[in-house]
Amino acid sequence: MIDLALVYEKKQGEEAQKEGWATNYTPIFNDHFLIVGPKKNPAKIEKSDSLGKIFLKIARLGDETSAKTFLSRDDNSGTNVKEKSIWQSVKLQPWRDNSPWYFKHSVFPRDALLYANEGELYTITDWGTWLSNKENIASLKIFLSGGKTLLNPCFALTGKYRDWE
Numbered sequence: 001m002i003d004l005a006l007v008y009e010k011k012q013g014e015e016a017q018k019e020g021w022a023t024n025y026t027p028i029f030n031d032h033f034l035i036v037g038p039k040k041n042p043a044k045i046e047k048s049d050s051l052g053k054i055f056l057k058i059a060r061l062g063d064e065t066s067a068k069t070f071l072s073r074d075d076n077s078g079t080n081v082k083e084k085s086i087w088q089s090v091k092l093q094p095w096r097d098n099s100p101w102y103f104k105h106s107v108f109p110r111d112a113l114l115y116a117n118e119g120e121l122y123t124i125t126d127w128g129t130w131l132s133n134k135e136n137i138a139s140l141k142i143f144l145s146g147g148k149t150l151l152n153p154c155f156a157l158t159g160k161y162r163d164w165e
Helices: 010-019 051-065 078-089 109-119 127-132
Strands: 004-007 024-038 070-072 102-104 123-126 140-145 151-158
Touching: 004 010, 010 024, 010 151, 024 051, 024 078, 024 109, 024 127, 051 070, 051 078, 051 140, 070 109, 070 123, 078 123, 078 151, 109 123, 109 127, 109 140, 123 127
Parallel strands: 070 102
Antiparallel strands: 004 151, 024 123, 024 140, 024 151
């Protein structure tokens, strides 16, 4: 039994209730994601590009150059799950295809953003990580923010109240 847990996948909350270790779950906030990348913009992303078109342009650049183009945290975090769902929405699975341009780097969000800055790679990050590292990521810029597809809802799971005395 839990007192409180936070999960980003609604399915996890439903499973926790089914299994009996949580009695309730409710949405409490949304993580807001950003698609960021090099200011030089080698993928030629335009302001009018949709999320899917942005990811396809990143993949095309990677296929053309065979160089690291996109950084994935590859850690099954909420950010990584969101990233993979975007790739799947454009019918790509670069983590399964071992695409040379899809760079897997399982590190904390801050470290991933700093690595993307150093390597001039595209990636997905959250607003908190972006804002708290803004002075250290001079070669990156935001290409897309906002919209329903870049929201990641967080759910609070609660257990039965227990008197601690």
